[in-house]
Amino acid sequence: MSLADLVGLAPDALRDPGPVYDELRAKGVHFAPEVNAYVVASHEDVGRVLRDAKRFSSTITVGNPPPSPTDDPNRLRPLLLLSDDPVHATRRSIVNRAFTPSQVRSWEPVVRRIAVQHVEALRDAGDVDLVERIAAPLPVRVISALLGVPADDVDQFRSWSEEITNSLGGHGGDPEKRARVQREFTGYMDALISRHSGEAGDDVLSTIVAADRAGELTRREAISFTIELLIAGNITTTHHLASSIKLLAETPGLADRLRAEPALIPRFIEESLRLESPIQGFYRLALEDSVVGGTEIPAGSRLLVLYQAANRDPAAWEQCPHLKLDRSNAAAHLAFGKGPHACIGSSLARLEGIVVIETLLDRLAEITLLTPADEVPYLASFINHGPTSLPAKLVFTPSAAA
Template sequence: MSALSPLVELEPEALRCPAGVYERLRDEGVHYAPEIDAFVVARHDDVVRVLRDGRTFSSRNTVGRILPPADPANPKQPLSPLLLLSDAPEHTTRRSIVNRAFTPSKIAAWEPQVRQIAEEHVDRLRELADVDLVRDLAALLPVRVISMVLGVPLEDVAKFREWSEEITASVGNHGGDPVRREQVQDAFSGYISRLLDQWDGTVDTSVLSQIAAVERAGELTRRQCVSFVVELIVAGNITTTHHIASSIALLGSTPGLVEQLRADPALVQNFIEESLRLEAPIQGFYRLAMADAEVGGVTIPEGSRVFVLYGSANRDEQAWAECPHLRLDRPNAAAHLAFGKGAHACLGSSLARLEGRVVIEVLLDRLADLELLAAPEDLPYLKSFVNHGPVSLPARLRFREPVPAHEVAP
């Protein structure tokens, strides 16, 4: 067994703060870990080396397994993510379909709507006697935002949240009900297929209309279109929930941070980058060695699985000054690997950054005081060594008094 074992065995303390495990893995260097049947890559420079070499290190088993080729005669076959588990040239072609909708300038244009959604959700917290900032905020906002960007009806947001959680339940852990997952997949894919049937031929800013147009042009099958939409909804929902939850946990548990951000709101973006570095919502993904390769002085044989630890690279003291600490003045704050690197760098990184920043800004604006009701070491974290984030943040909130109507500028 390797130093990775506490995470693979889902030990609560290791899942909450894997920094100690990662330090031991970096000290050990690249090595084979039998508990996951993969070579572990934990040092920053080694992680970057693997992520940049997509030809040698394939993404065909990003989630730890290679799915069998699609069988058109089997309607119950699991949906296969089109982007996550593909390599060039297929990955390049598929990503180009939605690339334009996720450019930083296009995402920036959504900020007024994202801020309105955040303000609605934060204001609703006033009415709650029992507040959990994951359940009542972080878990609600991202699915509304990604549904808006994709062009999915608002009334079905709650269903998408439930479906997304079910589909990702087995990643990086050992549980989940396969029968239930199949039922959820059927419901999810059937609904998306009906939305595609309703397309009126207009290509607008919604991603769904762009995917429908590609299907009409014969570039993707219906099943591939459904897989594409499901992948985007899941990716834009669950990971951003974890990012927002982790940012709120840091905000509420770091002495003086609220006052510092209020005194200089421009630092909120740097805080978001540091939150992503320290608490990356995806801690690592797998790759498949397509040829013998040397990483960190160790030979990785062709056909081997490789587990690439973004979370460890983000805490490597060789790459980050004062690495364990949250620094709002970090000059290379956005250079972390929370969104990966290379061809598979996260398509929705600009959207996730926007949502994280806006939620923190709205909380700072609306709240006079934020008190987490559990110590950091007592917070429950997701039971996964791939996905990372607190699953509950009980809190006591004190809101600023609303501005009297006569004091509001006309």
């Protein structure tokens, strides 16, 4: 199995890219024509590039060419993902106001209420698809609630965000449909921001609206900010939850151990993120001649920086292909990136993972996956990663409160 298989979206490579990443690490940093970029795959080299934002720019990534003065005003451009300091630092400081540790902790009741609703809805439902019924709808409900989106609009939000992200690391797609979706999404968010009362608040939307009205953000930037957070809080977390549920269900004895030692659930979430990173990697642009892993990188070159390959690096992890709940460096993975562009919503994603697993363990005695492991379908993308369907038979715990 090779990089060509992964980029070509071969099902086996999408399901388990581990052998591809082993081969890429063994080659060291090298130019790969399949992605028109230098591939960076070791834990040490990936971490170095991610931390060195002065030499390796985020202003270019797959599917998003550099901005142009003639850009369509409805075109959505991620403001955090595709900017460098000092602009990035200024923009990120605005969102940081809504993602303080205490603020994220305060969202736990919202996340738990939504998780319980979704799990309880499966009682007596027979065989169900755990991606369709839990992993996909839950994150968009959570982030929509935090943004003040009416419940009736959540399904539309999910559809918009999936359409916008379906080209990341994939192929095809309808440009006209994507343009229409962006116009609809932009118009909706413009109206939502305009309707906001403007009263001070610690929630995400209030923070963005305050910045908009204080002149810290233009209205176009405020709209793009809100949509970027919605998509990041939806699609990536969906893949994270789907992979965590799959690991929980298919690992012998794991559910019993976590029920007996619930304090290990956060460690399980970290291992799930390491083993099945929802984002496989991103592109960077070399701003100057550099050397990475002993390989010369000319200025202007693209680098494909592979988080998941780094997280499977045996130089960084003992028994790296295996799930281990006693790792002392459990949270040292790069699933959320590193450095200035580390995922701003990582604490919320972790919280959602912990709460969903706690809820499943509390209310279900058994989760039996109905699709053989080597037939589980995965997202057709070499950037985003996660199972797209998990049919399962559920047995509820008799004592679980309805």
